[in-house]
Amino acid sequence: MSVIRTTRSLCPVCLKQISADLVSRDDKMFMVKTCPDHGPFEDLYYGDAALYQRLMKELTGGEEINQPLAVDLGETTRQSAPVKNPFGTPGIGIIDVTNRCNLDCTVCFASCNSARDVYEPPAETIYAMMDTLLQGDNPCPIILFSGGEPTIRKDFLDLCRMAKKKGFKFIIVATNGKRLAAEPDYHRQLAEAEVDIIYLQFDGVTSEPYIALRGIDLLATKLQALDNISNSPVDYPVTVLVPTIAKGINDHQIGDIVRFASNNINIIKGVLFQPVGFVGHIKNKDILAKRITNADAIQSLSVSFNNSISKDDFYPLVWIRDFLEAFKRIHKRTDIVDLKVHPACFTVSYFVKHNDQLISLNRLLNLEELRNFVNNLKTGSKTEIAAELFKSLPKIIRKDTYKMSSKLIKIMSEIFLEGSEKAIINFHEDNVLLVGFEHSSDPYNYDCEKIDRCCIHYSTPDGKTVPFCSYNVFNRKELETTFSKKNFKSN
Numbered sequence: 001m002s003v004i005r006t007t008r009s010l011c012p013v014c015l016k017q018i019s020a021d022l023v024s025r026d027d028k029m030f031m032v033k034t035c036p037d038h039g040p041f042e043d044l045y046y047g048d049a050a051l052y053q054r055l056m057k058e059l060t061g062g063e064e065i066n067q068p069l070a071v072d073l074g075e076t077t078r079q080s081a082p083v084k085n086p087f088g089t090p091g092i093g094i095i096d097v098t099n100r101c102n103l104d105c106t107v108c109f110a111s112c113n114s115a116r117d118v119y120e121p122p123a124e125t126i127y128a129m130m131d132t133l134l135q136g137d138n139p140c141p142i143i144l145f146s147g148g149e150p151t152i153r154k155d156f157l158d159l160c161r162m163a164k165k166k167g168f169k170f171i172i173v174a175t176n177g178k179r180l181a182a183e184p185d186y187h188r189q190l191a192e193a194e195v196d197i198i199y200l201q202f203d204g205v206t207s208e209p210y211i212a213l214r215g216i217d218l219l220a221t222k223l224q225a226l227d228n229i230s231n232s233p234v235d236y237p238v239t240v241l242v243p244t245i246a247k248g249i250n251d252h253q254i255g256d257i258v259r260f261a262s263n264n265i266n267i268i269k270g271v272l273f274q275p276v277g278f279v280g281h282i283k284n285k286d287i288l289a290k291r292i293t294n295a296d297a298i299q300s301l302s303v304s305f306n307n308s309i310s311k312d313d314f315y316p317l318v319w320i321r322d323f324l325e326a327f328k329r330i331h332k333r334t335d336i337v338d339l340k341v342h343p344a345c346f347t348v349s350y351f352v353k354h355n356d357q358l359i360s361l362n363r364l365l366n367l368e369e370l371r372n373f374v375n376n377l378k379t380g381s382k383t384e385i386a387a388e389l390f391k392s393l394p395k396i397i398r399k400d401t402y403k404m405s406s407k408l409i410k411i412m413s414e415i416f417l418e419g420s421e422k423a424i425i426n427f428h429e430d431n432v433l434l435v436g437f438e439h440s441s442d443p444y445n446y447d448c449e450k451i452d453r454c455c456i457h458y459s460t461p462d463g464k465t466v467p468f469c470s471y472n473v474f475n476r477k478e479l480e481t482t483f484s485k486k487n488f489k490s491n
Contacts, residue, residue: 011035048295093133117484177225255304270434277440317346441469
């Protein structure tokens, strides 16, 4: 056993900040920590030590391996949890528009099925919460409406319209899909409200995962929602499947879910897996046996595809920072977020569908050569930039992949030559599938270093932003009570 990194975590009992070691053992990463009052704790932190250490090479800012602890360990994170991201503007801002829900899920990090008070801020308050996300020189570009189930709110479409009017570049709606299934025209209505992406809860391709995780068989509902989207008269918003993954429940279906997305790539443009975190309604110690990390999920995917997809195809989300920096540099843009998310939080890959096979971007392009090109790209005329790009193509495009790579090169040209954000959208239009894995923190695996770098923040009615995992551990219950409908007028 060797200590790879020292960080700050929580005591799962009293929630005080304590020092934690990230140790490598049996080719996995474990978090080992001791609370002076409640004793030792250990949890699986990352299911592949080698993959973890490769990803961590992308850490930016404070790269020292065993840096000093940043706060007094005597403080609780209740008081010291950051409300502003010290490493830049969040890339996605979440607003819970209600905690009401039309499901009663066994697994719910928002604990909607146990909420005692209705939390549903008035429209004017939500507009102010939007403004909070848009403050500063680098306003948050993406807003995600969540809940509860946001689509049950009567003025929900008006909230979406206002978000676009205020200047958010992309609007995402996280939904269980019941309304999309019940109302064939609802996808068109979302389009008219200028929604860009639907995050559709989708836990499996058979009934069993829904019964285990949601308490009811929802497979027919999900398929009907997708059928209505497919028959919609408009192409947008596009759909991203969002499965909650629990060990022993649906981890064996990770590959099947990706295949399902590939078979429906005309409407499904991504799959974002969320390994279950033990917050909210998950408190039974027996569920610890269901701990699954991003690395474990990637391994399950690889096995399902007979290693034609591997862990080498996946990169941390922060990997794209160099491309964002080049975009800012070349086009003198000051409104692009400074992305410094922790490498072990988001792991992603793009796949091109060719002859019914999914081929990773990494197998079409030499991504390290592409990054070298981007880092060395200077400002200049379109002709000069184009000349540099085409000069570098033999190094970037892997042998025998020119035909499949042609569209990628065209879109790259549009992005760097024209400064076209529409080109980024076009990249997802034809036979390209995003597959990603999003880490969830809870008091057992809570890493303050991840929270400090969180790129997803909740906007709250008191004018603050709170990192995603911190909000669900510390803030949700108190804020939903304080700003519940019965208490809202006094606030």
